[in-house]
Structures are given as C-alpha cells and as structure tokens.
Amino acid sequence: MPATKVIVNVPGEQPYDVRIGNGVLGAFGAALKTTPGLENVSRYLVLSDSNVAPLYLKACKEALAAADLKSCDISVPAGEDSKSIAVAEEIWEAMAQLGLGRDAAVIALGGGVVGDLAGFVGSTFMRGVPIVQAPTTLLSMVDSSVGGKTGVNLRAGKNLVGTFTQPRYVCADTSTLATLDEREWACGCGEIAKSAVIDSDDFFFWLVEHANDLAKRETSVVEEAIARCVVFKAGVVAADKTESRGVRECLNYGHTLGHAIEKLSGYGTFSHGAAVAEGMRFAARLGAALVGTPIELVETQDDLLDTLGLPALAWHAAPDTMLDAMKRDKKTRGGQVRFVVPNDVGVREIVNVADDVILEHLEAWALS
Ligand code: NAD
C-alpha cells in the first residue's frame, strides 16, 4: 500500500513531512538523506525504550545503514518515569561520551514518553540538534509526534519543563502497531475520537462509520485515521505554535476532567485515552446544559467511544475532591476551571464554569 504523506507547515519553521504507512521505517534512511535540515548530519542517536528496542531498533538501524547513515543508540526503561531530568542528564552525558556534536541528530523511536524525552534532550544538547520522530504507539502517531512540544516531568507535575521544537521529519510505520496491546490501542483511539469531535463533521462522521474497523485495526482505516489526526493537529499548531493564542487549547477537549481522573485514581490506573474519553462524555453533557450541545452528539459520541473500546468508567470520586483536582491543574486560569465544550460537531467553545455548576454536574456524574 502506498504511504500517506502529510506536510506540516508551521509559520517560521522549516516545513516537515509526516510519512504514514505500513513499512515506511524500511525507507527511513533514504528519506532522511533528502530531508532539508538533515543534510549535514554525520551521526544519528536513536533513543528508544526497553520495550521498543528489542522489537524495532534493529530495523531502524538497518534502514539508516542501508542509506550509509551512521548511528548509535541509547535505550531507557519503558514508562513515564523516564521522562525526568535525571534520565535526560544521563542521556546528555552519554551523548558527550559518544563524541556527538552539533552535527548529530536525535531519532525518537518509541511512544510519547520517548518522543517527549528525545525531543527535550535533542532540543537542548549543544543548544539544539535536529530531532526526528519515529512514533510506535497509536497515541504518539496521532498526537505527540507532531506539534513540537517536548518535555520532562517534575515531582511538582507533568511536562513542567520543556521546549517548543518542531521535528524535521516524522516516520509513522503502522506495522509497528501490531505489537501494541489493547489498552494502548484504545488509549490512542481516545485521542482520535477527541480530534474528530472538535475537528469537523467530515472527520467525525467518517470515524463513526469506520469505528468498528479502527477497533479491529483494519490497515487502511488506521492509516487514514492517523493522517486525519495529523492534518487536524498540524492546522491547530500552525495557528498557535506556542499555545499563546488560545487556539491550541481546543486540543484539551476531555482533558479537564480526564487529568483529574488520572491524578485521583493514581496515574496508570486508567490509560490517558480512557480518562480523556470519560472527560469527553462529561464535557459534552456540560455543553448540552450550557451551550446547547445537541443530545444526538452526546449520544453518538457515547456510542463511538463504546465501539472504540472506551466504555464509561465505573470509577468515581467525591465531587468536591474532583473539583479541587481540576482547580490545581496547571491549565486553570485565575482559579476558574475551563472546559472545551462542543457546540456542535467541529464547533467548539472554551467556557469558564462556576464551581457550583461543576459540582452539580459532578454529582450527577458520580451517581451515573
Ligand atoms: P509510552 O511512550 O509510555 O508508550 C506506552 C507503552 O507502550 C510503553 O510501555 C512503551 O514501551 C510501549 N510501546 C511503545 N511502542 C510499542 C510497540 N510498537 N509495541 C509494543 N509496545 C510498545 O506512552 P504513549 O501513550 O505513547 O505516550 C504518552 C506520553 O506522551 C506522555 O508522557 C504524555 O505526556 C506525552 N504526550 C505528549 C504530547 C506532545 O504534544 N508532546 C501529546 C500527548 C501526549
């Protein structure tokens, strides 16, 4: 099957290609050789994790070698804990020991953890070397590998230190998704559903029609879903590169409640996508009460999430505890909790919601 190519064109940045398809990693080296900004790279550092390296590092390095590109590699323990300054420091030191200089580039081979970490390390080592993303989870293909946010976590919170640095190239080889478990698959589907609801009628009704096939990982549907998400995210990022114009905030649909669920249930209890899906169900109901979101949208979205393996969560916390967690989120402004709500498919609004209104809806949610 021919690969799909999406060009991401962010003002003030070198445009970059996102290649999506079965087996695109095989032609990776040849593609990098002709990518603007990578002409003078003399060595690539492939950063990976302990799950991904045994599966795909060899193929990645072979693809580089086939194009006469030199590479070295570092693997970090799989999991969110590797997104830390301590691990970043180990990588910076290892890069120096390996003799890497400004003519090096960093390839992130893995999910969003590796992508954010490699992006951060690459964008700071020697004041910044080029970054290439080779995402291997559905979530990283549809979301984190595009848009240029890099970072690590602090004890004080997630993603509190980082940079905005666009990658030079993104290689999303959908054949790597074969080894992803059901939980990680559904997690990525949550972000796909989020994008579809806030993007357009066209994407949403396409996804509703193909949700069963996406859940079954039907190749052409998977590829199209990723491409649609990348096109959507690229447009949002192009309009608001550094999240300073309020446009990028729409990507937070489902995340206000979602983040609180992840935090209060203990990170890892539910996948990020499952928590976001619950947040979408809540935000759409809030929208129905506050901005006239059609009930058909609420119901169609519920069915879509069910089909994608993201059923309503049986977990609840006390409403005041939930409200408190939402107020502590770093995206809160002036103590007011903000929700992205769909006025309709593809039309969204950001609303500051008063505490008593949130509590009333959380009470209904806790009883559901
Ligand atoms: P992840 O990177 O932890 O990957 C999930 C798990 O799948 C890990 O255990 C990983 O080792 C494993 N894995 C990866 N690829 C695999 C494959 N092909 N086969 C089998 N196992 C595989 O998690 P994620 O969901 O990909 O990303 C989450 C991270 O992304 C979070 O840290 C989040 O903050 C970040 N993120 C960043 C952005 C951004 O814009 N930069 C956007 C969304 C999320």
Ligand code: MG
């Ligand atoms: Mg998210």
